[in-house]
Amino acid sequence: MLFSSPLFLYLFLPVTILVFYLIRKELKNTVLLFASLIFYAWGGVSYSAILVLSILLNYLFGYLISLKKGTKLFLGLGVGINLGVLVVFKYADFIVENLNNLFLNLDIKPIGQPHILLPIGISFFTFQAISYLVDVYRKEVAYQKNLINLALYISLFPQLIAGPIVRYHDIAGQLFKRSFSINKFGEGVQRFIIGLSKKVLLANNFALIADEIMDSTYSDLTTPTAWLGIIAYAFQIYFDFSGYSDMAIGLGKMFGFTFLENFNFPYISRSIKEFWRRWHISLSTWFRDYLYIPLGGSRLSNNRTYINLLIVFILTGLWHGASWSFLVWGLFHGFFLVLEKLGLDKLLNKTWIPIQHFYTLLVVLIGWVFFRVESIDDALFFTKRLFVDNTAIESNWMSYFDSRFIIVFFIGIISSTNFFPWVAAIYDQRISHYKVMEIITSGFYIIAIGLLFITCTFYLVAGTYNPFIYFRF
Secondary structure, three states: OOOHHHHHHHHHHHHHHHHHHOHHHHHHHHHHHHHHHHHHOOOOOOHHHHHHHHHHHHHHHHHHHHHHOHHHHHHHHHHHHHHHHHHHHHHHHHHHHHHHHHHHHHOOOOOOOHHHHHHOOHHHHHHHHHHHHHHOOOOOOOOOOOHHHHHHHHHOOOHHHHOOOOOOOHHHHHHHOOOOOOHHHHHHHHHHHHHHHHHHHHHHHHHHHHHHHHHOOOHHHHHHHHHHHHHHHHHHHHHHHHHHHHHHHHHHHHHOOOOOOOOOOHHHHHOHHHHHHHHHHHHHHHHHHHHHOOOOOOOOOHHHHHHHHHHHHHHHHHHHHHHHHHHHHHHHHHHHHHHHHHHHHHHOOOOOOOHHHHHHHHHHHHHHEEEEEOOOOHHHHHHHHHHHHOOOOOOOEEEEEHHHHHHHHOOOOOOOOOEEEEEHHHHHOOOOHHHHHHHHHHHHHHHHHHHHHHHHHHHHHHHOOOOOOOHHH
């Protein structure tokens, strides 16, 4: 079930909110858990068993880790089983396919492909479960005695299928006690509608252009068209995923939870290091705290630090998908992070700021080619087309810029920067203390939010193009 679907917006969510606020306090988590399991089962009842099994196993291992003896053994078993389930369901076909390629060269009989379907959101709820076990092992939190509360943490529907990855120690207290208010609920509604608008009005429109170009025959592309395709994809994935994160954060507020931010205008970064501090923050901090630092982080030799970075970004790439192109994408970012560690960052800091932005965007955009294109050979060809034009074909890239796309493109650019927060800050400093202006501005804002929601509804009811990139992770 998509957040950006009429079924969710006009049936599932209103019913869940109504029951949640009518039920007495001690049953609110039970209601949310029941709703979350229904939400997940909507995408495939059979795979709900995997989610339930994950909940039960992690509840057991959390208890075993909390004991005084054998905690390290139980942590290893718990993390190993979680990763084992992830590997089987997400990487089995990829592993078998590559083994068969090897066997073909060795004249060995191939293995049958398992053809295992990927359960939605398994990467997200698996990483959340691992964070629970590690946090209990580190004694940052006590193990969760209440099975319903742990089940709710792992399966909470706002962030179940596409994040953000909520770490247990960030939310443990909220499972027991959290505040509810009209203001907090209103903030949640606003944040949800803004995220929905980013997804439906921006990401979906960029997807139309990106998919048409990126799914075409690359030999027929001209350089300007290729650049338009990858730029449109960069906007699509940003507004698609950050919009979903906004919706998840907004839904969390509606039910009393406070989730950490997941995006902070990554396309205004001046380095790849800064980009990863702003992009998919919950994933990058998860890898930092649960892998990079335990490996030694930057505390050991320089060479070990570089190796740690490359390990983290190889796994970051593979976390996104079981293919060599994702691995290359991860290595590509890891390579530039190592270069910046070697001194490129100091050199960049001495250059003109627009050059720093240009460098970062160039690396990110080329990286997105490998993220989007499944075949490495095709990705390399597309990358070549970005710099070597096909002079035999007349460029038609301007034909994509009809009036609607021009508006979407312009809004996409300014929304990718901190322009709107900057305007809001000026308003708070210079205008908000005037009571009349505050009332007028608030009224306009409420009307604008309402119009955005109505416009999104029209788009969705009309059955417009509505893909969601991060469903496959």
